[in-house]
Amino acid sequence: MCGIIGYIGSRDALPVLLTGLENLDYRGYDSAGVALDNGTVDVYKREGKLENLLGIVPESSDAFCGIGHTRWSTHGPPSDANAHPHTDCTGRIAVVHNGIIENHEALKSELSGHTFTSETDTEVIPHLLEEQLDAGKQPRDAVAAVVEQLEGSYAFVVTMAGSDAVFVAREDSPLVIGRGEDGFYLASDVTAFLEYTREVSFLEDGDVVVLRSRDVAIYRNGAVIDPAFTAIEWEAEAAEKGGYEHYMRKEIHEQPHALRQTISGRLDADSGDVELDIDVPEEYARSLEEVQFVACGTSYYAAEYAARLVEELADIRATVTIASEYEFSGGRDPWRTLTVAVTQSGETADTLSAIRTAGEAGARTLAVTNTLGSTVTREVDDSVFIRAGPEIGVAATKTFASQVATLAMVAVALGRQRGTLSGRRAETLLENLRSVPGAIQQVLDDEELVAATACEYADSDAYFFIGRSLGYPVALEGALKLKEISYDHAEGFASGELKHGPLALVTESTPVLAVLTEGSRPEKTLNNVKEVQARDAPVIGASSMDDEAFVDELFAVPSAGLFEPLVANVYWQLFAYHVADLQGRSIDKPRNLAKSVTVE
Numbered sequence: 001m002c003g004i005i006g007y008i009g010s011r012d013a014l015p016v017l018l019t020g021l022e023n024l025d026y027r028g029y030d031s032a033g034v035a036l037d038n039g040t041v042d043v044y045k046r047e048g049k050l051e052n053l054l055g056i057v058p059e060s061s062d063a064f065c066g067i068g069h070t071r072w073s074t075h076g077p078p079s080d081a082n083a084h085p086h087t088d089c090t091g092r093i094a095v096v097h098n099g100i101i102e103n104h105e106a107l108k109s110e111l112s113g114h115t116f117t118s119e120t121d122t123e124v125i126p127h128l129l130e131e132q133l134d135a136g137k138q139p140r141d142a143v144a145a146v147v148e149q150l151e152g153s154y155a156f157v158v159t160m161a162g163s164d165a166v167f168v169a170r171e172d173s174p175l176v177i178g179r180g181e182d183g184f185y186l187a188s189d190v191t192a193f194l195e196y197t198r199e200v201s202f203l204e205d206g207d208v209v210v211l212r213s214r215d216v217a218i219y220r221n222g223a224v225i226d227p228a229f230t231a232i233e234w235e236a237e238a239a240e241k242g243g244y245e246h247y248m249r250k251e252i253h254e255q256p257h258a259l260r261q262t263i264s265g266r267l268d269a270d271s272g273d274v275e276l277d278i279d280v281p282e283e284y285a286r287s288l289e290e291v292q293f294v295a296c297g298t299s300y301y302a303a304e305y306a307a308r309l310v311e312e313l314a315d316i317r318a319t320v321t322i323a324s325e326y327e328f329s330g331g332r333d334p335w336r337t338l339t340v341a342v343t344q345s346g347e348t349a350d351t352l353s354a355i356r357t358a359g360e361a362g363a364r365t366l367a368v369t370n371t372l373g374s375t376v377t378r379e380v381d382d383s384v385f386i387r388a389g390p391e392i393g394v395a396a397t398k399t400f401a402s403q404v405a406t407l408a409m410v411a412v413a414l415g416r417q418r419g420t421l422s423g424r425r426a427e428t429l430l431e432n433l434r435s436v437p438g439a440i441q442q443v444l445d446d447e448e449l450v451a452a453t454a455c456e457y458a459d460s461d462a463y464f465f466i467g468r469s470l471g472y473p474v475a476l477e478g479a480l481k482l483k484e485i486s487y488d489h490a491e492g493f494a495s496g497e498l499k500h501g502p503l504a505l506v507t508e509s510t511p512v513l514a515v516l517t518e519g520s521r522p523e524k525t526l527n528n529v530k531e532v533q534a535r536d537a538p539v540i541g542a543s544s545m546d547d548e549a550f551v552d553e554l555f556a557v558p559s560a561g562l563f564e565p566l567v568a569n570v571y572w573q574l575f576a577y578h579v580a581d582l583q584g585r586s587i588d589k590p591r592n593l594a595k596s597v598t599v600e
């Protein structure tokens, strides 16, 4: 999982590439590099963060064409040699690549006369191109011929000395073109070039593209097509930190706004109906036998929340499977199974693989994603966008809230279509949903209390999160957030499970964070709170209950019906943030993690 940027036009390419890499480095930060083409190809690359590359590039260049890359290692450890771009033996071809070339070893063995300088799968591409050019092919035909030889998933971009063009190919890995007044941009994510243009065109699998400074040609299904460009509404500033020290904290604070966008224009609280712009006929909804959710990480926990709502509101069996463990098993008529891929990025390889499996088995498929034009949207029958805006912090925050809100609307829509959810109950739920942005704002206004509590407990041995029903996925998500950014041991449990084993871990140095809200059976969890307090563990309760006499620290959750656990989750996000901040962790880019995981 890496970030790609390319440019060709009338500007100095170097600052465009460096800005793009800065914007993209959340996609990987093991190394960074650029190749500048001004008749000859000059490559600069360094292991580590972008600052290392900035130390070796010239202040400006006379190249109007170039490519750049920020890497998250899959083949070969982080090193200068393994950093992209990679070149052929002559140094006239440079390539950056995202994805995995599965047959690279077989290809490499056929390139016996070539000198390889890295351990990457990527390096076969420039050498294969070299072979094609030496055999007399024109550059575009050489790229097309190499694509025929590759197996796996890839987005790769090539610059060839003297060609006055950038060549691009995509298969199972995202790429987007930007059209500016001063040339064409190309990236794995629009965030890379929003400073320069918001006119974009998303590429499709199988595309081979030639970008020149004044025109672009897409070779798709044997024909040359003119790309259709659409305007992206995100401002470049939205992808910047906006005054916060970390993207994560900014994104936590963006949740009220993000949620308003998520639900905007979609709720009719008077009638209890929702409008999600998907075409699921009522007859089909009524005939449904099962809703299957597939997802990873935080998205998986959002799906766990959603499955409980679907079962309760739409009276359908709902299952949740970690995407990498998914195997289709539907009823006698697979079409009566709706498989829902929940993925912020829309690019998570495990989730894509699962949704493909479901689609191939005959299930109807739905994507719930934040990313327009992402791969998942091309794989499914329908897509619903969560509209959370760009999320840069590796730790998912606002997208979890917007996922749960979107999935709740899906549950309400199904319940209404199936006649299992009365108008009156739906009205109440939608009113509750509308109240969530305000409730979360109240939690955010309580941040000082959370920061002080984090300060008090930041030296703990471990942290245990507990909750029941809708509070259980929030306990799991709270623990994930804390562990991924603080590197401390944190675990989430169903409250009732503590006494079946984990209670042995509980001591006075292991705070227990409990969800005690509507929708999480707080009266029962209070029994488990007593159990841990009897073992001297301090208890932090995120609670909307009246009776918290025996909670050591109380975080008050405003009333929001079944969405109270979602609101409580914001306390856990802030707690995790402040514990990690006190420890000086790399909050936006935790060690070993990346924002989108595009390998299985």
Ligand code: AGP
Pocket (backbone or CB within 6 Å): 296, 297, 298, 299, 300, 342, 343, 344, 345, 346, 347, 348, 351, 394, 395, 396, 397, 481, 484, 594, 595, 596, 597
């Ligand atoms: C959560 O903080 C993580 N970044 C991670 O678990 C993430 O939710 C997971 O990789 C799934 O990503 P997706 O939503 O883009 O598919």
